[in-house]
């Protein structure tokens with residue numbers, strides 16, 4: 001098959017030819033032209049959430065988790081106390097990295113199939129004044145549930161707490177308005193809804209807290225304050241930039257703007273998600289989440305109950321037909337996930353559903369009905 005496989009995963013994901021072609025040039029990290037690309041990209045990233053007045057954006061080498069870790073290390077003082085609102089795997093990862101950064105970490109647990117509750121956070125903060133910062137995962141990619149960012153931000157503001165948002169799988173797709181939603185740090189990455197290639201994250205830091213980040217990080221490389229100061233002074237990245245990733249993201253953001261920005265991206269992903277849900281429902285697959293809390297980013301489906309079902313075989317059969325599925329991330333239930341994001345549209349989602357139907361047929365499974 002000479003066509004690239006379609007990645008139905010939450011990053012890396014399918015990119016356009018234009019984005020791939022942008023990576024065919026080499027760039028020097030000192031070069032003024034490259035630095036101009038970084039500068040323009042930074043300002044465009046701020047514009048995605050209307051953050052030019054209130055925030056700065058600090059890019060960081062590495063996968064998205066590097067930027068979450070750097071945010072905790074840079075924003076939270078070493079004596080700080082972080083409360084993680086936990087309704088899934090990425091929340092648990094955030095709690096773990098907070099602990100490993102040497103910060104006191106507490107977890108407020110919620111059910112995996114429901115959004116976290118701003119009212120429960122409010123009650124918790126009334127009980128425990130020692131919390132200094134809250135961590136929220138905007139879209140919990142482990143299940144696909146959307147968490148109430150605006151409400152959580154309001155509670156944090158009312159209590160005078162810092163807020164770190166992992167918006168990795170929502171940035172560019174779900175609406176976020178930095179003029180109305182108060183956050184100290186908001187983290188995203190190149191290889192998610194902006195449809196770049198993986199390799200860099202970026203953090204929007206509220207201007208008012210940037211100076212207070214100095215000296216917080218115990219890591220040389222994962223220090224957003226140092227990266228920000230150095231970039232402002234020199235226009236350059238502090239250490240070797242992921243040059244090809246940067247120019248690919250710049251090209252991807254250009255296409256994002258041409259498509260119509262966040263509203264257009266959300267509309268396409270919502271259509272992808274609906275096409276997927278309708279097609280899978282016709283095959284009797286059941287989504288893990290109720291529709292009201294499902295973000296149009298990634299869908300978790302229950303595994304078919306049929307004894308012939310095996311994810312590895314299912315995966316291989318779909319792959320043979322050109323589609324890459326994603327394993328589930330729930331500990332209690334057997335599930336799999338299908339991403340709705342990337343440079344794909346309704347036709348690819350229809351083809352993906354056909355590939356799933358063919359895969360079932362090949363495995364001798366009549367339909368996707370889960371155990372009752």
Ligand SMILES: *Cc1c(COP(=O)(O)O)cnc(C)c1O
Pocket residue numbers: 010011063064065066068090137139140141166167168169189
């Ligand atoms: C993708 C993602 C991350 C980062 O994962 P990496 O594997 O480090 O890129 C973090 N949080 C969420 C919610 C994500 O979807």
